[in-house]
Amino acid sequence: MKLFQLILLYTALAFGANAALAGISDVAALRSGTMKKLVVHASAKPVGTTLLGTMDGAETSLSDFRGKYLLVNFWATWCAPCLKEMPQLDALQQEFGGEDFQVLTIATGRNQPVAITRFFKKAAITALPVLTDAKQELAREMDVLGLPVTLVLDRQGREVARMVGDAEWYGDSARAIIAALIADPAS
Numbered sequence: 001m002k003l004f005q006l007i008l009l010y011t012a013l014a015f016g017a018n019a020a021l022a023g024i025s026d027v028a029a030l031r032s033g034t035m036k037k038l039v040v041h042a043s044a045k046p047v048g049t050t051l052l053g054t055m056d057g058a059e060t061s062l063s064d065f066r067g068k069y070l071l072v073n074f075w076a077t078w079c080a081p082c083l084k085e086m087p088q089l090d091a092l093q094q095e096f097g098g099e100d101f102q103v104l105t106i107a108t109g110r111n112q113p114v115a116i117t118r119f120f121k122k123a124a125i126t127a128l129p130v131l132t133d134a135k136q137e138l139a140r141e142m143d144v145l146g147l148p149v150t151l152v153l154d155r156q157g158r159e160v161a162r163m164v165g166d167a168e169w170y171g172d173s174a175r176a177i178i179a180a181l182i183a184d185p186a187s
Helices: 002-012 024-032 033-037 078-097 113-122 137-141 172-183
Strands: 039-045 051-053 069-075 099-107 131-134 149-153 159-164
Touching: 024 172, 033 159, 033 172, 069 078, 069 172, 078 099, 078 113, 078 172, 099 137, 099 172, 113 131, 131 137
Parallel strands: 069 099, 099 131
Antiparallel strands: 039 159, 051 131, 069 149, 149 159
16 A cells, blocks of 8 residues: 555544545545445435344334444355455444444345354354345345445435445555544534
């Protein structure tokens, strides 16, 4: 990585990403490594409205989480790249999760609750909620064609960026991007 990019990343982390870096349109400068695959949309896109299941049998939707930035990860228990990136998503949630940011995981397709529990135990996941999309309705509605796919939703619940494939979600670049997003007072 170029020295300038490292300085930019660490400056954003250290100072909570100042206003010059804030906002989704400015995260392109923070992308490096696997985060270069993060596609930032020119304009926000609406998200699906399909209800999702929870592990305790309740239902929820993405709109229930409006008001904070969301990192929505579509995954499956049989997905090897998902197993690789899930601990990083867990660490990201532990560091940034709260009033301004939330990582949501959506097990899409046929993922039995016992298999999900086993997956989370094997990967030592402790901070992530599990939502399910058993019939892949939301995945289809959101044009999720493979796994893993991760979406960034703004505070209004609109898709503003998308990553197809796995990534280093707890690397310097990803952490700088999240810090920049949640530090933006205008969003």
